Amino acid sequence: MRELFKRPFVALGAGVVVGALLLLVVPSTWLFRNAPAEAGAMASDGRKWACPMFCTMSDAPGTCPVCGMDMEPVQDHGSKVPLLARQRFMAGMRTEVVKRVPGVHRLRALGHIRHDERLMGHLTAWVSGRLDRLFVNFTGVTVAQDAKVAAIYAPELVSAQEELLTARRARDAATASGKGGEFTRNADLVYAATRRRLLLLGLPEDVVNAIESDGKARDHIEIQANVSGTVLIKHVNTGDYVKTGAKLFTVVDLSRVWAILEVFEEQAGSVFLGQDVEVEVPSLPGDVFKGRVSFVDPVLDTRRRVVRVRVDLPNKNGRLKPGTFVDAHILVALSEDGRVHDPSGPGSSGNVLVVPRSAVLDGGDRKLIYVMTQESDTTPTGTERWPAIYEPREVRTGFRIGDGVVVLTGIDEGDAVVTRGQFLIDSQLQLTGKPSLMIPEAAAAPLDPHAGHRR
Numbered sequence: 161m162r163e164l165f166k167r168p169f170v171a172l173g174a175g176v177v178v179g180a181l182l183l184l185v186v187p188s189t190w191l192f193r194n195a196p197a198e199a200g201a202m203a204s205d206g207r208k209w210a211c212p213m214f215c216t217m218s219d220a221p222g223t224c225p226v227c228g229m230d231m232e233p234v235q236d237h238g239s240k241v242p243l244l245a246r247q248r249f250m251a252g253m254r255t256e257v258v259k260r261v262p263g264v265h266r267l268r269a270l271g272h273i274r275h276d277e278r279l280m281g282h283l284t285a286w287v288s289g290r291l292d293r294l295f296v297n298f299t300g301v302t303v304a305q306d307a308k309v310a311a312i313y314a315p316e317l318v319s320a321q322e323e324l325l326t327a328r329r330a331r332d333a334a335t336a337s338g339k340g341g342e343f344t345r346n347a348d349l350v351y352a353a354t355r356r357r358l359l360l361l362g363l364p365e366d367v368v369n370a371i372e373s374d375g376k377a378r379d380h381i382e383i384q385a386n387v388s389g390t391v392l393i394k395h396v397n398t399g400d401y402v403k404t405g406a407k408l409f410t411v412v413d414l415s416r417v418w419a420i421l422e423v424f425e426e427q428a429g430s431v432f433l434g435q436d437v438e439v440e441v442p443s444l445p446g447d448v449f450k451g452r453v454s455f456v457d458p459v460l461d462t463r464r465r466v467v468r469v470r471v472d473l474p475n476k477n478g479r480l481k482p483g484t485f486v487d488a489h490i491l492v493a494l495s496e497d498g499r500v501h502d503p504s505g506p507g508s509s510g511n512v513l514v515v516p517r518s519a520v521l522d523g524g525d526r527k528l529i530y531v532m533t534q535e536s537d538t539t540p541t542g543t544e545r546w547p548a549i550y551e552p553r554e555v556r557t558g559f560r561i562g563d564g565v566v567v568l569t570g571i572d573e574g575d576a577v578v579t580r581g582q583f584l585i586d587s588q589l590q591l592t593g594k595p596s597l598m599i600p601e602a603a604a605a606p607l608d609p610h611a612g613h614r615r
């Protein structure tokens with residue numbers, strides 16, 4: 161037994177000396193409640209040795225065949241894992257303090273720009289006739305309200321204009337004859353009826369007045385745009401005969417557009433009306449267009465397994481072109497308990513507990529975070545009086561926030577969670593038969609001091 165003790169002391173470097181000193185010179189404030197008793201128990205023949213990096217375990221001291229470090233006696237500290245500065249350094253251990261941050265999950269969704277269907281309209285022929293001239297000749301051109309779009313030859317209009325001019329002359333003659341009475345009144349009524357007919361046919365009042373003042377009927381009448389927008393479809397060509405009400409052009413106002421986003425089925429529950437959305441377009445790098453969720457399709461697209469979400473976007477300068485692909489983020493606000501906050505519902509959004517994603521070890525059925533429950537204590541001369549202590553916590557996680565993830569249960573604000581090197585802790589727990597990520601159930605016979613004893 162003495163030989164077993166001697167060999168490490170002779171051969172080992174400073175690190176193991178520190179380790180051994182810890183076993184022997186532990187202060188009474190030592191955190192491991194059962195450490196002194198264990199130190200005694202471990203002095204039996206059944207002692208186990210493990211490499212400081214926990215890659216190997218053996219019944220005898222020696223050098224680890226994996227990493228070449230000298231093996232040290234194994235102790236059982238329950239689910240608490242002490243690690244010395246050297247071990248922490250070798251494993252690149254890092255910890256980070258858990259904070260509460262504003263709970264906003266950025267839900268990514270792809271989609272495309274579409275014209276706002278509510279801002280779409282048709283320029284129609286309000287009279288039948290032949291289109292002798294089109295002032296709007298291609299799709300994509302913008303037409304302003306009241307701009308002329310076509311000149312139409314409308315026989316119906318020509319005869320109606322002539323009737324008006326005739327009726328007007330008759331009325332003027334009746335008035336001039338001085339007969340008065342019913343004769344003049346009838347002439348007046350006929351004149352008013354022909355004038356009203358032209359107006360009802362759709363001729364603007366100023367055009368009717370012009371016809372009356374110069375006494376000439378127009379062969380061609382100009383059709384004006386009753387809505388403004390960009391021509392989406394041109395339905396006619398020069399020379400076409402059209403009937404009253406026929407569509408000449410389909411125009412759409414692009415000063416506001418829609419982004420139609422596709423949200424995957426499993427994420428659709430996080431999307432609510434009124435959530436802020438940031439839309440980016442690959443062709444306009446660096447520009448972020450901000451809008452709000454204005455419609456969530458109540459029906460799932462069963463072929464693509466997506467729910468369509470509409471976002472209204474201002475587009476005064478026309479940079480968002482219908483058809484363009486967009487890459488968007490829906491800003492899903494969370495309430496303090498980490499659940500989705502519905503902007504139109506009660507309550508408010510809040511701050512949530514967030515840990516770096518690297519802190520969470522995902523074992524499939526369950527997730528673990530290792531927490532440093534006790535910092536190491538180092539003397540002013542740099543000697544480590546006791547190691548840092550780590551413990552596993554089973555956690556439930558929620559949404560991702562940036563590089564972090566929301567923790568719903570299992571840890572508290574201010575906890576120092578391990579973000580790197582967790583597997584060193586996990587392997588020590590496995591070694592001592594304690595529940596770990598890899599082996600959730602404690603091993604039946606952890607480190608039986610008499611098992612595997614060959615000497």
Ligand SMILES: [Zn+2]
Nearest residue numbers: 211215224227
């Ligand atoms: Zn090793």
